[in-house]
Amino acid sequence: MGINRPSQRKHDDLHRPDRVGPECQRRATTILDINHARPIKPASPGSHRRFPPRDFQARHRYPPLFLGRSALRRKRTRARSRNTVPTHPPSRLDKMKLVLFAHTPPPVHGQSLMVQLMLNAFGGDCRRKTAQAGPRQLHTNTYGIEVYHVNARLSHDLPDVGRPRFAKIPKLIFYCAQAIWIRFRYGVTAMYYVPAPPRRAAIYRDWIVMLLCRPFFKTLVFHWHAVGLGAWLTQQATGIERWLTHRLLGRATTAIVLSRFNQPDAEVLRPGRIFVVTNGIPDPCPDYASNLAAKRANRASHLQRLFQTRTSATANSTQPSETVHVLFLAHCTRDKGFFDAIEGVRLANARLAADKTRVSFRLTMVGSFLRADEQAEFEKLIGTIGDASWLRHLGFISEPEKWALYREADVFCFPTYFAFEGQPMNLIEAMAFGLPIVTTRWRSIPEHIPSNYPGLIDPQRPDQIATALLAVTTIDGTRFRQIFENQFSVARHLKDLANAIKAD
Known part of the structure; x- marks a missing residue:
C-alpha cells in the first residue's frame, strides 16, 4: 500500500x-x-x-x-x-454559429428573398456542405458566420401566408425540434428569427417557436421585416396577448430593423440593442453607367420637349403620339395600389387628351392576384373602360422578363398602403434601373426618397397619381440610381447585417 x-x-x-x-x-x-x-x-x-x-x-x-x-x-x-483535424484552425476561432430559423422561396415575397440572399452569402447550410464536401471546405465566406438553416416553410403559396390552419402546427413543432437538435448536435447557441406582422395567427406561431426554442439558445436575434406589431400590442392586443408576447418575445439579445420608422416595433419589446440595416440586393443593372444612363437622360429631355408643346392646337392630327411606359410590379391587391394605379393613369391620359398633347401613358401591370374577388373586379373594370389599349396585365413573369420590363419602362408607379409594408423590394429594383418613381408617403418609404420630390403622394389618391405622373416623366432618374448604390448595395447590406448579428 x-x-x-x-x-x-x-x-x-x-x-x-x-x-x-x-x-x-x-x-x-x-x-x-x-x-x-x-x-x-x-x-x-x-x-x-x-x-x-x-x-x-x-x-x-x-x-x-x-x-x-x-x-x-x-x-x-x-x-x-475521420477526415477531421484535432482542433479548429485559427481562422475558425472567431466564427459564430447561427441557427437561421426562416423559410426561403417558395412562396416568393420580399422576406423570403432576403433570407435566401443571406443564406447564400453566409455560405449556405453547413449541414448540407458537411455531407457533400467535408468539414475542410465549410468556411469559405468572409462574414464569420456559420449558418445552420431550418427552412420553416408553413405556406405552400402566397394566399396561404398568414392563414390559420391546424395542419401547420405539426410542421412548426417539427421545425422547432430540428432547431433544438442542431443546438446540441453542432453546439449552436445563437438563433435568428423573423417576427410576425400583427396578425393573430402569425403571432401565435411566434409564441410556439419561442416557447419551445428560446430556452436552448443563449443569443436571440430578431430581424423585423414587417411593420406594425408595436402599435398592435399597445392599441389592439388583449391583456393576455400583450403579456404573453412580452414574456416570450421580449428582451431579445439583438433587434435588427429596416429603417428608423421600424424602431418602435422593436423598442416595445425592449431588446438588448437595436441596429438599423437597410435591405440590399445584387445589382440587377450592372451596365447602368455604360449603357442605360445616357438613354435615361436623352429620354427625359425628349419627353420634356414634347410636354412643352402640349398646348399646340394646330398640330397635325396624323402625327404619331409618343407613349410613356408606366410599370406597376407587385401583388395585384387593392392595398398595394393596384386599382389606384389604373385610375391614376386613366386620369393622366384624360388630361393629356384635353390638352391635345401627342403623349399618352401606357400602364403595364405585373403580378399575381391573391384574391378571387379582386381579380373578378379587375375583369369587370376592363369591360367598362372601353378602349383599354393603354392597359395590359401580364401576371407572374420570369426574372429575365422582369429585368427587361424595368429597362423599357419610363416611370415606376407603386401607390401602396399595405398595412405591413416594410421596405419594398420593387422600389429598390426600380432605383437600380434609374427609374423616376411615383409612390406614397407610407411607412418607411419617405426616408429613402429625396425631399420635395414631386412623385411622393398621399395614399388612395388617384388624382395625385395623375399629377405626379405628369411631373416626374421629364425627370432623369440618375439620382435614384445613386440612392441605390449608396444605401441598398448588397455588399453594404451583408456587411452591416453580419456586424449586427455578431455584435457583443
Whole structure:
C-alpha cells in the first residue's frame, strides 16, 4: 500500500509545478505547440498556480493535458481517418454559429428573398456542405458566420401566408425540434428569427417557436421585416396577448430593423440593442453607367420637349403620339395600389387628351392576384373602360422578363398602403434601373426618397397619381440610381447585417 510505483510518481510529478523538470517542461510545451499553435509557458517552480489552467478543458478539445507521445499519435491518426483535424484552425476561432430559423422561396415575397440572399452569402447550410464536401471546405465566406438553416416553410403559396390552419402546427413543432437538435448536435447557441406582422395567427406561431426554442439558445436575434406589431400590442392586443408576447418575445439579445420608422416595433419589446440595416440586393443593372444612363437622360429631355408643346392646337392630327411606359410590379391587391394605379393613369391620359398633347401613358401591370374577388373586379373594370389599349396585365413573369420590363419602362408607379409594408423590394429594383418613381408617403418609404420630390403622394389618391405622373416623366432618374448604390448595395447590406448579428 505504501509503495509508490514509478509510473505513479511520474504522473504525480507532471501535475506538481515544483517538481517539473526541464525535460518535462519541454515536453509540455511541445504538446501544446502541436495542438494549439501557441505554447503556454509552464508555471514557475514554487508557485501555487495550477498547471494547466483550470479552464483548459473548457477551451480545448483534449481533456487530458499530457497524452504522451504514443497516445497523441493514436489520437491524431484517428482524427485523420475521420477526415477531421484535432482542433479548429485559427481562422475558425472567431466564427459564430447561427441557427437561421426562416423559410426561403417558395412562396416568393420580399422576406423570403432576403433570407435566401443571406443564406447564400453566409455560405449556405453547413449541414448540407458537411455531407457533400467535408468539414475542410465549410468556411469559405468572409462574414464569420456559420449558418445552420431550418427552412420553416408553413405556406405552400402566397394566399396561404398568414392563414390559420391546424395542419401547420405539426410542421412548426417539427421545425422547432430540428432547431433544438442542431443546438446540441453542432453546439449552436445563437438563433435568428423573423417576427410576425400583427396578425393573430402569425403571432401565435411566434409564441410556439419561442416557447419551445428560446430556452436552448443563449443569443436571440430578431430581424423585423414587417411593420406594425408595436402599435398592435399597445392599441389592439388583449391583456393576455400583450403579456404573453412580452414574456416570450421580449428582451431579445439583438433587434435588427429596416429603417428608423421600424424602431418602435422593436423598442416595445425592449431588446438588448437595436441596429438599423437597410435591405440590399445584387445589382440587377450592372451596365447602368455604360449603357442605360445616357438613354435615361436623352429620354427625359425628349419627353420634356414634347410636354412643352402640349398646348399646340394646330398640330397635325396624323402625327404619331409618343407613349410613356408606366410599370406597376407587385401583388395585384387593392392595398398595394393596384386599382389606384389604373385610375391614376386613366386620369393622366384624360388630361393629356384635353390638352391635345401627342403623349399618352401606357400602364403595364405585373403580378399575381391573391384574391378571387379582386381579380373578378379587375375583369369587370376592363369591360367598362372601353378602349383599354393603354392597359395590359401580364401576371407572374420570369426574372429575365422582369429585368427587361424595368429597362423599357419610363416611370415606376407603386401607390401602396399595405398595412405591413416594410421596405419594398420593387422600389429598390426600380432605383437600380434609374427609374423616376411615383409612390406614397407610407411607412418607411419617405426616408429613402429625396425631399420635395414631386412623385411622393398621399395614399388612395388617384388624382395625385395623375399629377405626379405628369411631373416626374421629364425627370432623369440618375439620382435614384445613386440612392441605390449608396444605401441598398448588397455588399453594404451583408456587411452591416453580419456586424449586427455578431455584435457583443
